Amino acid sequence: MSSNYGIGIIGVGHDLPEHIDTNEELCKSLDEVTPEWILEKTGIQRRYIAQEGETASQFSVNAAKRAMVMAGITPDQVGLIIACTFSADYIFPPLSAKIHHDLGTKNAQIFDIQANCSGFVTGLTVASDRMMQDDSVAYALVVGVELHTRYIDRSDVNTSIFFSDGAGAAVLAQVPKENGVIASSFHADTSTYESVRFRGGGSSFANMGREFDPKIDYMEMNGLATWKQAITGLPRVVKDVLKKSNLTADDVNLFLFHQANLKLIEYVVKKMKQPLTKTYTNVQDIGNTGAASIAIVLSDAVEKGLLKDNDILVLAGVGAGFNFGASTWRWHGKV
Amino acid sequence: MINEDKLKEVIAAVLAVEASEVKDDSSSDTIETWDSFAQMNLILALEEEYDISVPDDEAANLSSYPLIRLVVKELTGDE
Numbered sequence: 001m002s003s004n005y006g007i008g009i010i011g012v013g014h015d016l017p018e019h020i021d022t023n024e025e026l027c028k029s030l031d032e033v034t035p036e037w038i039l040e041k042t043g044i045q046r047r048y049i050a051q052e053g054e055t056a057s058q059f060s061v062n063a064a065k066r067a068m069v070m071a072g073i074t075p076d077q078v079g080l081i082i083a084c085t086f087s088a089d090y091i092f093p094p095l096s097a098k099i100h101h102d103l104g105t106k107n108a109q110i111f112d113i114q115a116n117c118s119g120f121v122t123g124l125t126v127a128s129d130r131m132m133q134d135d136s137v138a139y140a141l142v143v144g145v146e147l148h149t150r151y152i153d154r155s156d157v158n159t160s161i162f163f164s165d166g167a168g169a170a171v172l173a174q175v176p177k178e179n180g181v182i183a184s185s186f187h188a189d190t191s192t193y194e195s196v197r198f199r200g201g202g203s204s205f206a207n208m209g210r211e212f213d214p215k216i217d218y219m220e221m222n223g224l225a226t227w228k229q230a231i232t233g234l235p236r237v238v239k240d241v242l243k244k245s246n247l248t249a250d251d252v253n254l255f256l257f258h259q260a261n262l263k264l265i266e267y268v269v270k271k272m273k274q275p276l277t278k279t280y281t282n283v284q285d286i287g288n289t290g291a292a293s294i295a296i297v298l299s300d301a302v303e304k305g306l307l308k309d310n311d312i313l314v315l316a317g318v319g320a321g322f323n324f325g326a327s328t329w330r331w332h333g334k335v
Numbered sequence: 336m337i338n339e340d341k342l343k344e345v346i347a348a349v350l351a352v353e354a355s356e357v358k359d360d361s362s363s364d365t366i367e368t369w370d371s372f373a374q375m376n377l378i379l380a381l382e383e384e385y386d387i388s389v390p391d392d393e394a395a396n397l398s399s400y401p402l403i404r405l406v407v408k409e410l411t412g413d414e
Binding site for chain 1: 395
């Protein structure tokens with residue numbers, strides 16, 4: 001569908017727990033692993049951990065408020081709220097309902113998206129597609145949030161060294177036609193579907209009538225299978241979206257990837273024959289916040305002034321399943 | 336013809352082992368330092384050394400010397 005306007009990101013924000021988990025602190029729970037080893041293999045120096053009483057909705061609302069301040073809008077102007085997460089406050093109602101309630105929004109459409117670490121890219125695409133179809137949705141709020149550590153065994157080196165908690169948000173709005181989202185691309189490879197999973201509470205592993213079972217009630221990750229999927233599918237989805245956009249990697253000003261592992265991001269950038277200066281990472285200081293990570297790194301990059309009008313931005317992620325998503329944007333930070 | 340001694344030197348440098356430790360049947364199962372992170376560096380090093388582009392769907396699977404030799408030969412037109 002062709003519209004006489006584009007859909008761009010006009011506000012971003014993020015919120016992290018206060019509690020920081022350093023490699024040194026984490027290693028007290030891990031056997032035969034040193035802080036230096038974690039740093040060498042992942043690039044991660046610390047993670048953020050939500051404390052008792054802190055909720056996904058609180059971090060989401062805080063991130064959303066910051067994004068709305070930057071956008072210069074009020075909650076009653078928001079026509080669509082999408083929360084991207086697997087770790088909402090409840091199984092249902094959707095987290096987007098709680099965000100809607102706590103922000104004091106009046107009439108927005110709400111729903112959640114569960115695409116794991118590709119969630120935020122997916123959410124932005126769904127929101128922008130919806131806004132292109134229906135110009136009565138003047139502003140959309142897309143939130144990525146995870147509270148991973150509620151589901152992680154700190155003694156499991158396959159998960160605990162990576163995962164972190166936090167939220168990021170973006171406000172979408174109509175922008176001049178030549179700006180905003182250019183294209184999106186998605187694909188999936190489900191051949192190793194079981195490689196990253198969290199089964200407890202799913203309908204095949206309902207909590208009702210059974211004891212806590214660490215084999216079911218903690219996140220599991222097969223690192224090697226995940227890595228193979230990532231280095232195979234992530235470059236592909238970026239190439240796909242650039243082709244759809246009639247752009248080349250050389251045209252891109254900034255690549256922002258799902259912040260899973262610094263070494264992996266560096267590999268993907270180098271594989272595309274691009275300098276590392278064309279990406280920004282904060283996985284070193286924040287860890288892997290799942291569906292929130294691209295939202296947080298985008299917010300962080302904007303705070304640091306790394307995007308200017310008309311810059312070409314690529315967002316790309318890989319999530320459990322495995323699903324891959326990427327989108328291209330011509331940056332337009334103001335309306 | 337690719338120089339196999341040179342190829343083994345490239346691999347050895349990435350894996351931080353002596354070139355003599357890279358044998359004709361070496362793989363990630365036989366060289367301890369050949370892990371997933373070394374694999375990424377190895378792919379990038381091969382691309383730079385031979386001015387080739389390893390297909391994304393092969394990058395993770397080139398985890399043995401015979402496979403690397405085969406693919407480098409193919410990509411350099413040395414078949």
